[in-house]
Amino acid sequence: MSASAMHVAKTGLNAQQTKMQIIANNLANVNTTGFKRDRANFESLLYQVMRSGGAQTADGTALTSSSTVGTGVRLVSTQKLYSQGSLVSTENSLDLAIDGMGFFQVLMPDGRIGYTRNGAFSRNADGTLTTPSGYVLQPEIQIPDNVTEITIGQNGVVSVMVAGQNDPQEVGQITLANFTNPRGLQPIGETFVIETPASGPPIEGVPYEGGFGKLQQGYLESSNVNVVQQLVDMIETQRAYEVSSKAISATDEMMRHISNNL
Known part of the structure; x- marks a missing residue:
């Protein structure tokens, strides 16, 4: 399970790296005539279904919700936003x-x-x-x-x-x-x-x-890139990348603890 957690965190790192590249490209073209900014669209990966919602738990009773675990995130597409530039x-x-x-x-x-x-x-x-x-x-x-x-x-x-x-x-x-x-x-x-x-x-x-x-x-x-909004997105992406990185570090520490103490 710990290895799965590291894999999920790794998909988060990849997603945030891609988003940062898109933000960097938007900022690089802030003075490019007629440039339209890009946006990354992400979606969750397949879920591991442990028990389906409605599965029987006892005689006459059933689960009210399913038991599922996500496996991460991936880039599904990028879009150009064709709003009017100045x-x-x-x-x-x-x-x-x-x-x-x-x-x-x-x-x-x-x-x-x-x-x-x-x-x-x-x-x-x-x-x-x-x-x-x-x-x-x-x-x-x-x-x-x-x-x-x-x-x-x-x-x-x-x-x-x-x-x-x-x-x-x-x-x-x-x-x-x-x-x-x-x-x-x-x-x-x-x-x-x-x-x-x-x-x-x-x-x-x-x-x-x-x-x-x-x-x-x-x-x-002119370009329709809003520099302030892109900087806000950059900070948000950086924080999300750091969180995914810490998840990998925390998982690694948990696995090391098990190997040293069990």
């Missing part, structure tokens, strides 16, 4: 923030479509809108040469003023994607997530319509 003004005409639901769609180097809330876009040598890593925004939008002003409406319409012309010229429409279950998306780094069977297929639409958020030009969405 919008920070940058005064850069190609910086975009989504105020509400939706993701920007970006073509990855491997041909997959990545989804992100990071709207720090720029132009490549061809004038095409790209991410800081050079990945092309989908659908492609090309900004002509000699533009004097770029305007992106809340509905995603991109218009430019070309030198020598008096009227603005519409050059493209930014669309957003959303999912039935955004928490089912798989993070792959660089603030990108990709579609999975759990998320369902992407639902594409125009900003400010059909439940999609509106675009804010000249703004970026």
Whole structure:
């Protein structure tokens, strides 16, 4: 039984180590544009059933509750929490923030479509809108040469003023994607997530319509990590780790006592 207690405590150590890693990653990305914090979800392991509830104890009597012993805890999943981050003004005409639901769609180097809330876009040598890593925004939008002003409406319409012309010229429409279950998306780094069977297929639409958020030009969405809350979680995780460690030490002392005195 003592060995079982040490095993249970060990699962607690592993669980708290995992939670601490998730907290550390959240804090490391506190200044990452468009980052969404992660949360660990744990569940109890199987129970050892000694006697089932309702088992007969004597003639006409039965147990009112079962006799079970837990075997520990394990990580069942991690979730990204897609609450809105603060919008920070940058005064850069190609910086975009989504105020509400939706993701920007970006073509990855491997041909997959990545989804992100990071709207720090720029132009490549061809004038095409790209991410800081050079990945092309989908659908492609090309900004002509000699533009004097770029305007992106809340509905995603991109218009430019070309030198020598008096009227603005519409050059493209930014669309957003959303999912039935955004928490089912798989993070792959660089603030990108990709579609999975759990998320369902992407639902594409125009900003400010059909439940999609509106675009804010000249703004970026900051990380939704609450530093104070993460520090509180860190202290709580550290204390839980210490308790599990003390459980192992206490169990070891009990076993040593038995071996020395019996």
